Amino acid sequence: MSASSEGVQALRWRNGRLELIDQRVLPAHLEYHACSSAAEVAEAIRAMVVRGAPAIGCAAAFGVALEAKSKQHRTPAEFDAAMEAAFSTLAASRPTAVNLFWALGRMRAALSPRGDPPSAAARLAEAAVALMKADIETNRAIGRAGAALIADGARILTYCNTGALATAGHGTALGVVRSARDADKGVSVIACETRPYLQGARLTAWELMQENIPVTLITDNMVGHLMRLGRIDLVIVGADRIAANGDVANKIGTYTLALLAERHRLPFYVAAPLSTIDIATEDGGAIPIEERSAAEVTGYGGMQWAPQGVAVANPAFDITPAELVSGLITEKGVVTRPDTVKIRALFAA
Amino acid sequence: MSASSEGVQALRWRNGRLELIDQRVLPAHLEYHACSSAAEVAEAIRAMVVRGAPAIGCAAAFGVALEAKSKQHRTPAEFDAAMEAAFSTLAASRPTAVNLFWALGRMRAALSPRGDPPSAAARLAEAAVALMKADIETNRAIGRAGAALIADGARILTYCNTGALATAGHGTALGVVRSARDADKGVSVIACETRPYLQGARLTAWELMQENIPVTLITDNMVGHLMRLGRIDLVIVGADRIAANGDVANKIGTYTLALLAERHRLPFYVAAPLSTIDIATEDGGAIPIEERSAAEVTGYGGMQWAPQGVAVANPAFDITPAELVSGLITEKGVVTRPDTVKIRALFAA
Numbered sequence: 001m002s003a004s005s006e007g008v009q010a011l012r013w014r015n016g017r018l019e020l021i022d023q024r025v026l027p028a029h030l031e032y033h034a035c036s037s038a039a040e041v042a043e044a045i046r047a048m049v050v051r052g053a054p055a056i057g058c059a060a061a062f063g064v065a066l067e068a069k070s071k072q073h074r075t076p077a078e079f080d081a082a083m084e085a086a087f088s089t090l091a092a093s094r095p096t097a098v099n100l101f102w103a104l105g106r107m108r109a110a111l112s113p114r115g116d117p118p119s120a121a122a123r124l125a126e127a128a129v130a131l132m133k134a135d136i137e138t139n140r141a142i143g144r145a146g147a148a149l150i151a152d153g154a155r156i157l158t159y160c161n162t163g164a165l166a167t168a169g170h171g172t173a174l175g176v177v178r179s180a181r182d183a184d185k186g187v188s189v190i191a192c193e194t195r196p197y198l199q200g201a202r203l204t205a206w207e208l209m210q211e212n213i214p215v216t217l218i219t220d221n222m223v224g225h226l227m228r229l230g231r232i233d234l235v236i237v238g239a240d241r242i243a244a245n246g247d248v249a250n251k252i253g254t255y256t257l258a259l260l261a262e263r264h265r266l267p268f269y270v271a272a273p274l275s276t277i278d279i280a281t282e283d284g285g286a287i288p289i290e291e292r293s294a295a296e297v298t299g300y301g302g303m304q305w306a307p308q309g310v311a312v313a314n315p316a317f318d319i320t321p322a323e324l325v326s327g328l329i330t331e332k333g334v335v336t337r338p339d340t341v342k343i344r345a346l347f348a349a
Numbered sequence: 350m351s352a353s354s355e356g357v358q359a360l361r362w363r364n365g366r367l368e369l370i371d372q373r374v375l376p377a378h379l380e381y382h383a384c385s386s387a388a389e390v391a392e393a394i395r396a397m398v399v400r401g402a403p404a405i406g407c408a409a410a411f412g413v414a415l416e417a418k419s420k421q422h423r424t425p426a427e428f429d430a431a432m433e434a435a436f437s438t439l440a441a442s443r444p445t446a447v448n449l450f451w452a453l454g455r456m457r458a459a460l461s462p463r464g465d466p467p468s469a470a471a472r473l474a475e476a477a478v479a480l481m482k483a484d485i486e487t488n489r490a491i492g493r494a495g496a497a498l499i500a501d502g503a504r505i506l507t508y509c510n511t512g513a514l515a516t517a518g519h520g521t522a523l524g525v526v527r528s529a530r531d532a533d534k535g536v537s538v539i540a541c542e543t544r545p546y547l548q549g550a551r552l553t554a555w556e557l558m559q560e561n562i563p564v565t566l567i568t569d570n571m572v573g574h575l576m577r578l579g580r581i582d583l584v585i586v587g588a589d590r591i592a593a594n595g596d597v598a599n600k601i602g603t604y605t606l607a608l609l610a611e612r613h614r615l616p617f618y619v620a621a622p623l624s625t626i627d628i629a630t631e632d633g634g635a636i637p638i639e640e641r642s643a644a645e646v647t648g649y650g651g652m653q654w655a656p657q658g659v660a661v662a663n664p665a666f667d668i669t670p671a672e673l674v675s676g677l678i679t680e681k682g683v684v685t686r687p688d689t690v691k692i693r694a695l696f697a698a
Contacts, residue, residue, distance in 0.1 A: 027656040190662075193646070193655070195544060195568035201647070201655040209656050216660045219544035219646055221569040221602025225667035228604060253570025255577060256609060263608055297542070297568055298550070303652055306542070306550040307376040307558050311565045313539075318574035 008164040008207060010055045011062065013129055016069055018062040020050045023165060023199075027206035035059075038067040038086035045093040045100070048197065052166020053240045053276055054135050057099030060090045061128035064107040068121035079117040095288045096249055096317045098241040098278040106131060135168035138273045141331035142172055143179030146236065146271055149327065149334065150180040154187050154233045157223065160194045160251040161203035162238035162271065172271040173236040174207065176329060181213050188214040190232060194251060195220055196296040196314065220253050227264040235261045236329075239272040246322030246338035247284030252315055258324035270320075271329040274346060284319035292316045357513040357556060359404045360411065362478055365418055367411040369399045372514060372548075376555035384408075387416040387435035394442040394449070397546065401515020402589045402625055403484050406448030409439045410477040413456040417470035428466040444637045445598055445666045447590040447627040455480060484517035487622045488524040490680035495525030495585065495620055498676065498683065502535045503582045506572065509543045509600040510552035511587035511620065521620040522585040523556065525678060530562050537563040539581060543600060544569055545645040545663065569602050576613040584610045585678075588621040595671030595687035596633030601664055607673035619669075620678040623695060633668035641665045 012019040012032070018041065019032040033049045035041045041063030044050055050059045067086035071079050087104055094100060110127035114120045150156070156177055160166075163174030170178060180187045189208055194200035201217055208215040218226065226232050235257055241249040248254065248270050261268035281287055294312035299305050306312075328335040328343075335342050361368040361381070367390060368381040382398045384390045390412030393399055399408045416435035420428050436453055443449060459476035463469045499505070505526055509515075512523035519527060529536045538557055543549035550566055557564040567575065575581050584606055590598040597603065597619050610617035630636055643661035647653050655661075677684040677692075684691045 028654075192570075193544070195542070195570060198654055205659045206656045209659060214660070216662055217646055217655055218662050219569070219601070221541075221544060221605060222662060222664065222667075224605035224608060225601060225664060226662070228667070252568070252574060256570060256573035256605065259573060259609065259612055260605060263612075297566055300649070300654065301652065303650065305377075305547055305649065306566055307555045310554045310558060311563070313565055313567050313571060313575070315571065315574060318571075318577070 007169065008210065009169060010050060010052070010165045011058050011132060011168060013062060013132070018059065018066060020044055020059065021165065022049050023051060023203060024049060026202050035063070036066055037070060038063040038089050041066065042089045042093040051199070052161060053097035053099040053238065054167040054172065054273060055165070056094065056097050057103035057275060058132045058135055058168050060100050061103045061107050061131045063090045064104065065124040065128040068124045072117045072121040074117065076117060080114070083111065094290060096240045096290045099275050102275045103131060132168040135273070136170055138331040139167050139170035139172060139175040142271050142273065142329055143170060143175040145333050146176030146269065146329040147179035147183050147185070149269065149329070150176070150185055150187060151233065152185050154180070154185065155190060155231060156187055157190045157192070157232045157235045157257070158204060159192045159200060159237045159254060159257060161199040161207070163204060163207040165203050165207060166238065172238040172273070174204065176236055176271050177213065178211070188216070190216050190218055190226065192218060192220045192223065192253070194253065196300070198300065223257060224260050227260055227266065232266060234267040234269065236269045236271055239270050239276050240317055241281070241287050242270070242272060242277045242328070243281045243283045243287060244279050244343060245283045245340045246325060246328065246343055248320040248322070248325060249284060249287045249289070249317045250320065252318050255318040255320045258320045262324055267326040268324060269327050269329055270325050273331055277343060277346070279347065284321065287319060289318070290316040356518065357559065358518060359399060359401070359514045360407050360481060360517060362411060362481070367408065367415060369393055369408065370514065371398050372400060372552060373398060375551050384412070385415055386419060387412040387438050390415065391438045391442040400548070401510060402446035402448040402587065403516040403521065403622060404514070405443065405446050406452035406624060407481045407484055407517050409449050410452045410456050410480045412439045413453065414473040414477040417466070417473045421466045421470040423466065425466060429463070432460065443639060445589045445639045448624050451624045452480060481517040484622070485519055487680040488516050488519035488521060491521055491620050491622065491678055492519060492524040492528030494680070494682050495618065495678040496528035496532050496534070498618065498678070499525070499529040499534055499536060500582065503529070504537050504539060504580060506539045506541070506581045506584045506606070507553060508541045508549060508586045508603060508606060510548040510556070512553060512556040514552050514556060515587065521587040521622070523553065525585055525620050526562065527560070537565070539565050539567055539575065541567060541569045541572065541602070543602065545649070547649065572606060573609050576609055576615060581615060583616040583618065585618045585620055588619050588625050589666055590630070590636050591619070591621060591626045591677070592630045592632045592636060593628050593692060594632045594689045595674060595677065595692055597669040597671070597674060598633060598636045598638070598666045599669065601667050604667040604669045607669045611673055616675040617673060618676050618678055619674050622680055626692060626695070628696065633670065636668060638667070639665040
């Protein structure tokens with residue numbers, strides 16, 4: 001299944017409709033899933049049609065815009081009520097990635113002062129498009145900052161999917177890989193499959209193969225062994241929420257990778273936009289961790305391999321303490337050994 | 350799918366035939382796979398109809414016995430040639446678990462002096478049965494020794510399958526769990542699914558549910574997170590080969606578990622019979638690590654989720670350095686912080 005020549009676009013805004021690549025069926029099928037309302041976007045986020053913290057934020061922004069468009073000819077009171085419901089529905093779709101709440105905050109700002117509903121709807125559509133375009137520029141800046149850290153020929157371990165599919169384009173951690181490749185650094189990638197949802201096996205491997213970036217797929221439990229054999233040079237991951245002190249919530253398993261990197265004296269980088277940093281959350285202990293369904297663990301894609309009725313734990317994220325992070329790669333540059341003071345400075349600049 | 354009232358038996362010797370539970374189709378189906386020759390047993394080992402270091406050793410012993418039985422009316426020269434071929438075929442089935450070679454050595458000893466082929470065949474069948482019975486007794490002794498280490502209410506992390514299915518009965522690491530339960534310690538188990546072959550999800554979860562031992566299934570990448578939250582008290586794993594210095598070859602991912610246990614100050618135990626200790630191998634660096642097929646990583650059970658043609662690494666085992674092992678639980682007792690001297694003493698006693 002090939003992507004178009006313009007590259008992979010997780011989200012497309014066409015004729016006032018949002019089209020999402022259905023990431024549940026990649027790489028076997030490249031299909032678009034259309035959304036026409038905030039409720040449909042919220043359901044697409046919940047069901048992981050679209051996933052990845054920045055992409056979720058963009059999708060939620062379009063969810064607000066879609067709702068405004070469909071309700072613009074109602075009375076102002078009805079319009080306001082519909083918008084409040086849309087914000088609530090979208091905010092309840094997934095709890096951990098903060099970009100969702102950040103994007104909703106941006107859209108709320110664009111809504112005020114409202115003016116008449118049709119002009120508000122037009123403004124919200126423009127705001128969502130601007131947010132999507134800005135995300136691509138942000139990722140390119142992250143990529144440039146991160147590529148400067150990458151040695152020629154580096155063998156980069158990455159996790160989950162942090163590429164074009166997880167963002168409006170280019171990617172965060174995978175954006176660093178793309179930028180390093182564009183700088184002719186001859187990098188290669190070891191991609192963890194990332195159980196239970198297999199974003200690494202399905203999405204990261206696919207994205208990298210589309211661009212002829214060398215990739216080797218492994219199961220998540222092989223990382224320690226490969227590090228011990230000296231086959232990995234550094235780790236770059238994305239983030240779903242970064243607390244004010246630099247603690248990182250990211251896909252379950254990230255904390256283990258950070259410990260393994262520390263033990264084998266390898267750099268462990270987190271690549272994320274400032275919109276992933278939640279200054280209002282003091283540390284990782286305050287970040288809500290989503291628990292997802294048992295069916296994700298007992299099998300995959302309709303196939304169940306575990307015994308019927310087995311008890312399951314399925315936390316979707318974990319917390320990596322800031323002291324394990326070698327550097328936080330943002331659109332404002334690299335924050336080495338992030339802490340509260342350095343992170344606050346990012347927002348002051 | 351329920352096991353018989355006599356408990357799970359990975360191997361049965363009935364009417365001169367070897368019947369193996371087909372572990373490829375558990376837990377959905379409980380089927381027996383019959384073998385009548387050394388070549389059939391070797392193929393069953395290679396294809397993982399039977400797996401687990403002690404069970405592989407027992408199966409190989411029956412492979413020798415089967416071959417002797419079917420060739421007992423040939424000329425002595427033909428019989429000898431067939432037996433040599435049988436030993437070679439069985440030895441080539443899988444490279445890492447040393448119990449295979451240990452069992453073949455026992456069978457070779459039972460063959461010499463040969464005498465006439467029919468009496469040799471009878472002796473080899475007896476030797477294989479004795480080896481299987483001894484494995485159960487060995488596992489019960491391991492279980493008793495290990496249970497003494499387990500606190501009441503302990504939440505035990507285990508990996509892969511080390512139970513009745515991996516042995517002639519009772520199990521090694523899971524045998525310790527069984528013995529702890531029999532001692533009314535109120536233990537519970539966290540079972541890692543163990544990608545790529547999912548022995549934890551399919552076999553360990555099934556065995557424990559058969560016996561009403563509380564089990565929670567997780568993906569392998571959740572261990573660090575759960576340890577950080579204080580939800581795991583200790584780790585017990587099995588082994589495929591232990592070098593003379595105490596380095597442990599076991600299912601890929603074991604090394605990572607050992608590092609995580611060390612970091613979180615949790616005991617990391619290895620439960621294995623003396624037949625798993627390879628005194629002739631100085632350290633873990635000399636243990637051959639089997640590389641298995643890409644298809645195990647790109648999907649499961651005929652379903653492929655990774656892109657066609659993606660490069661894959663699939664080492665089936667890794668090496669845990671002896672210094673990460675809190676204790677080696679054997680049928681001769683627990684060796685705390687194993688090293689070359691303590692391991693040599695096990696064989697002297």
